[in-house]
Amino acid sequence: MKHDYEHxxxxxxxxxxxxxxxxxxxxxxxxxxVISLGVGEPDFITPWSIREAxxxxxxxxxxxYTANAGLLELREEITTYLATRFGVHYNPNNQxxxxxxxxxxxxxxxxxxxxxxxxxxxxxxxxxxxxxxxAIAGGKPVAVSTSPVNGFKVTAEQIxxxxxxKTKAILLxxxxxxxxxxxxxxxxxxxxxxxxxxxxxxxxxxxxxxxxYDEDFCSVAAIEGMYERTILINGFSKGFAMTGWRLxxxxxxxxxxxxxxxxxxxxxxxxxxxxxxxxxxALRNTYPEVESMRNSYRRRRNYVVQTLNQMGLECHTPGxxxxxxxxxxxxxxxxxxxxxxxxxxxxxxxxxxxxxxxxGEGYIRCSYATSMEQLQEALKxxxxxxxxxxxxxxxxxxxxxxx
Amino acid sequence: xQLSSVEIEIxxxxxxxxxxxxxxxxxxxxxxxxxxxxxxxxxxxxxxIMSYPxxxxxxxxxxxEGVIAMIDVKVxxxxxxxxxxxxxxxxxxxxxxxxxxxxxAYDLSITVEGKTMNQIAAFVSDKLSTIExxxxxTTHFMLKKYKHDGVSFNSGNDDKDRRMVVxx
Numbered sequence: 080m081k082h083d084y085e086h087x088x089x090x091x092x093x094x095x096x097x098x099x100x101x102x103x104x105x106x107x108x109x110x111x112x113v114i115s116l117g118v119g120e121p122d123f124i125t126p127w128s129i130r131e132a133x134x135x136x137x138x139x140x141x142x143x144y145t146a147n148a149g150l151l152e153l154r155e156e157i158t159t160y161l162a163t164r165f166g167v168h169y170n171p172n173n174q175x176x177x178x179x180x181x182x183x184x185x186x187x188x189x190x191x192x193x194x195x196x197x198x199x200x201x202x203x204x205x206x207x208x209x210x211x212x213x214a215i216a217g218g219k220p221v222a223v224s225t226s227p228v229n230g231f232k233v234t235a236e237q238i239x240x241x242x243x244x245k246t247k248a249i250l251l252x253x254x255x256x257x258x259x260x261x262x263x264x265x266x267x268x269x270x271x272x273x274x275x276x277x278x279x280x281x282x283x284x285x286x287x288x289x290x291x292y293d294e295d296f297c298s299v300a301a302i303e304g305m306y307e308r309t310i311l312i313n314g315f316s317k318g319f320a321m322t323g324w325r326l327x328x329x330x331x332x333x334x335x336x337x338x339x340x341x342x343x344x345x346x347x348x349x350x351x352x353x354x355x356x357x358x359x360x361a362l363r364n365t366y367p368e369v370e371s372m373r374n375s376y377r378r379r380r381n382y383v384v385q386t387l388n389q390m391g392l393e394c395h396t397p398g399x400x401x402x403x404x405x406x407x408x409x410x411x412x413x414x415x416x417x418x419x420x421x422x423x424x425x426x427x428x429x430x431x432x433x434x435x436x437x438x439g440e441g442y443i444r445c446s447y448a449t450s451m452e453q454l455q456e457a458l459k460x461x462x463x464x465x466x467x468x469x470x471x472x473x474x475x476x477x478x479x480x481x482x
Numbered sequence: 483x484q485l486s487s488v489e490i491e492i493x494x495x496x497x498x499x500x501x502x503x504x505x506x507x508x509x510x511x512x513x514x515x516x517x518x519x520x521x522x523x524x525x526x527x528x529x530x531i532m533s534y535p536x537x538x539x540x541x542x543x544x545x546x547e548g549v550i551a552m553i554d555v556k557v558x559x560x561x562x563x564x565x566x567x568x569x570x571x572x573x574x575x576x577x578x579x580x581x582x583x584x585x586x587a588y589d590l591s592i593t594v595e596g597k598t599m600n601q602i603a604a605f606v607s608d609k610l611s612t613i614e615x616x617x618x619x620t621t622h623f624m625l626k627k628y629k630h631d632g633v634s635f636n637s638g639n640d641d642k643d644r645r646m647v648v649x650x
Contacts, residue, residue, distance in 0.1 A: 100650050107647040181538035207650045378495060378510040385509045428647050450595060
């Protein structure tokens with residue numbers, strides 16, 4: 080008997096768009112000797128002491144479940160970390176959940192707060208998972224587009240204009256993937272006024288908090304009146320170079336915590352015990368290494384931004400994360416054409432901007448989390464590519480001084 | 483010597499990779515190429531930048547393996563000049579690649595590099611031991627280098643990029 084699989088599948092799941100990044104990954108993965116600026120993760124290997132603490136925990140036999148919310152020892156370290164680094168205070172017993180990466184934390188947050196049809200504002204260009212996670216939880220993602228005019232920063236006015244009666248929450252990601260833009264305390268304070276005026280919840284993805292270069296990072300939960308309405312999401316992937324560990328955490332008022340914990344315990348039970356023990360070491364003893372990685376990214380950012388501008392690919396200076404998001408409009412190509420042709424002709428992988436939402440069209444995401452040697456070679460090839468496209472001479476006159 | 487933040491930044495960049503061009507260093511440190519050039523000249527002149535050594539794993543080159551020994555030396559310090567005079571004298575030998583004054587069971591720690599074991603033996607017996615004030619020497623031959631000046635010699639694995647080509 081022939082099965083009608085369409086009939087079996089969930090309508091919501093069927094309607095999800097496949098990630099645009101997937102298609103590009105398949106193409107890039109099929110080629111050899113590609114220099115990749117397409118990677119969304121640190122080029123550093125997890126600091127050795129974290130790896131060693133994890134190995135030790137295995138030797139000692141820590142192979143059982145932990146509490147649903149995570150090891151208390153780790154939750155205590157997380158609360159100390161959030162308090163000392165960002166000035167936000169949580170109770171480890173009933174406000175912190177250790178999750179399988181920050182992605183699970185975002186999923187938990189949306190599942191916990193959304194009812195069918197609730198709208199969530201998503202500042203675009205945005206990380207590829209946000210909108211689908213809202214949809215999976217029954218909500219409706221509403222894009223708030225930003226532009227390079229003010230460095231891809233969302234303003235209070237833009238947010239207010241997008242709010243409807245159905246708006247329940249807003250997702251903020253600062254420093255941002257893919258633009259690297261970072262909201263200052265003053266900018267967040269203005270946004271916070273609108274959020275309070277319309278009684279919204281903020282899901283704040285702060286995974287790149289440790290990678291802010293020019294100004295101190297400000298958590299939205301630290302702004303007056305915001306603590307009560309913020310679900311703070313962070314993790315170990317980016318700052319501590321622990322992407323493959325899949326360890327994140329969320330911090331929120333007790334009422335949010337209780338609902339999110341219920342979902343967490345039914346879906347995953349807990350994050351792996353031995354990895355959580357490694358994370359304790361990360362928070363206790365690896366800050367000098369985090370700082371040294373941050374300094375290394377900052378120097379590479381300076382190099383990449385100025386070099387792209389010099390070759391005529393207009394690029395704002397991002398305040399954080401490890402991405403630059405230059406405009407490729409001067410080439411007359413769509414972001415997908417640009418990325419595809421660059422890959423085929425020069426073997427450099429970048430991510431076309433449109434995969435991060437409509438407002439990403441006309442841009443490409445380049446990650447500078449790769450060695451200086453690779454960056455120099457990749458930029459040389461990009462320059463050769465755009466010279467062949469014949470835009471070099473024209474764009475010199477539009478050169479933006481990023482210093 | 484008090485250095486400016488830009489000078490320290492330049493030092494850190496070339497400490498990590500001294501092969502970078504002046505142009506790249508200027509872009510990374512957000513200063514002019516002229517500043518980079520002048521800073522490097524000044525720091526070389528002040529002997530803050532001492533040299534630009536190249537770390538070569540000679541054990542991988544056939545016929546060039548060489549022998550390295552670390553020698554613990556006990557010395558009778560001299561009135562007025564302490565250990566400095568004898569240390570300086572020893573450091574002048576071209577065979578000596580490093581020399582430190584140590585606390586503990588012995589006084590000087592010397593690293594000696596030679597082509598053969600015999601060459602090092604000859605240095606110890608003919609030159610080092612015969613220096614006045616040298617009381618005793620203990621020679622340890624180095625068998626294998628795992629890490630030197632912060633660089634791992636053995637683990638090719640850590641340098642390998644295991645990441646996927648594109649990821650979100």
